[in-house]
Amino acid sequence: MNGQSLKLCIEIARVHLFSKPKQTIIAMLGVTFGIGMFIALVSLMTGLNNFTEEITMTSSPDIHIYNDVTESRKSILEEENANGINLVYHQKPKNETPKVRNARELVRLIAQDEQVTGASPSVSSQVFYNYGPVQLNGTILGVDIMDEDKLFDIRSRMKVGEIEDLLSNHNGILMGKGLAKKLNAIKGDRVVITTPQGNTITLKIVGLFQMGIGAVDNVRSYANIATVQTILQKDQSYITDVNIKLNDRSRAKKYAVDLKSKFNINAEDWETANATFLTGVIIRNIITYAVSFTLLIVAGFGIYNILNMTIYNKMKDIAILKAMGFSGSDVKNIFMIQSLVIGLVGSVAGLMIGYGLSFLISKAPFDGGDIISLDHFPVNFDPRYYVIGVVFGVATTAIAGYMPSRKAAKIDPIEILRGQ
């Protein structure tokens, strides 16, 4: 096959495509629709996935170390009589504090690892927020705000005040915006906090933050570690949680296992903590690809039909081309070129329509309510999906075009030329 031959095949294919413009356009529209819907769906779905992933990650560290006091433990009976048959019903947890043992040393060791971007110790407690007659259930988190900022980028989420205000103000707190709204409190107000043990302390709001999820913004406040330790009446070594951020989030699962065996602690990675959320992502992806794939298969059948019909109508042309010296592969090329052009032009038009739809969706107002702070749909404009779209569209048309083209290549010219 020389270049001139291919050029001639392209020319014949071009004339075929242009001589029946309606048919060509209909075949292209099938692909355009398929790819357009694929892009629109995938942009919205991955946009939603990324958005939920991002806001989930703001409240969930890569690895969370804590002391699970409710974890089932070996009974004394089993320890004493290891080889016997032991039955212990309804064993209750031991009375122990949710304190992570030797946390400061643990944080120091973990932070030295080069896989780790940051490790932040914290003390958390359930509390009641009292503001006048209003009493609200919530949590208070004692943190080293600079370490915490490394993990969750709190600085960018501050709506009022600065995170440094917490450092300079021993009895200050940074309050979730939703919580502050419920308490009708603003920066500078004082709130009275009651712990489950009945201790009461008055703290001053030095800033307001908004993470974007109601589950955090409506209940949480940040304070200094020492402050929380004081209201809980615990010593300085009392740390309930250590949050860790890794360079590479995908390694969290393995790293958590390493930590567990190395330090004999309870470490939970983000995938385990957010299993339901990840299942949602997988299901959304399956739906997106299933719908797009179906659309493309339908488009593929359309192309297959149209090419089959064209070849049936052009039997005589094919026979004479073969008599004049066109080889089987030349004839195949003529029809493959047609289906590839339909696929390529249809796909590119599909990308444009897909982009247009995505753009419209991204501008559509959408109220996320109290749960998430969202005023329009999150849409992902990742060019990767546009590349996938074109590859997908061209591949489908190539497969759909190959079968009729091969049939055309195998036509025996004698049967047609002498049959009439």
Place this chain on the structure above:
Amino acid sequence: MDAILRIKQVNKYFYDPEKFLVLKSIDLTVNKGEFLSLVGKSGCGKSTLMYVLSTMDTDYEGQLEIAGERLTGKTQNELSAFRNAHIGFVFQFHYLLPEFTVLQNVMIPALKLNKYSRKEIEERAYQKLKMLGIETQANKQSSKLSGGQQQRVAIARALINDPDIIMGDEPTGNLDSYNTNLVFDIFKELTHTYKQTIIAVTHDDEFARKSDHRVEMSDGKIISA
């Protein structure tokens, strides 16, 4: 005279509905510049023989040689290339590509051969059309022409690569007497003036009688040559 085409001991079978010998030990030699007509009753095997000669049918026993080249046993692709350069076809129906203009139809085999530049090919195609008296139709869609004009375009297309042989399967079968005479005169002129070899299958006795060499077949054999 030089032999341009030679077949030796060609046997051919049809397998459907049952095995049947259509061509029986055929020997034939065609000389350069000869106008040969192949006649015989329906089913005598004359068209079958022509398709063997044309290299399109490869399912036969025996030897085929055109322009000194042995063609028996070559691959389909080699035969396609050979046909492109050495054989021109004229059929009962014109088989022009309806979406293309007259000029483009004539040019396609030459573009495929790729021996001359596009400009030269266009020039040559125009010359052939002029020779056949239809140069004024050159830029029309081929489907817009009358039957006789279309057949002349098909002849121009067969001539474009200066083939060694033109093969015709009932080239006048679909034409009225005026156009039949026209096509016959063209063939005659081609052979006498341009030393073009022509092999035509026909059942038109007058056409056959006026040709240089009449070969009659019956029951798969040549009975008079």
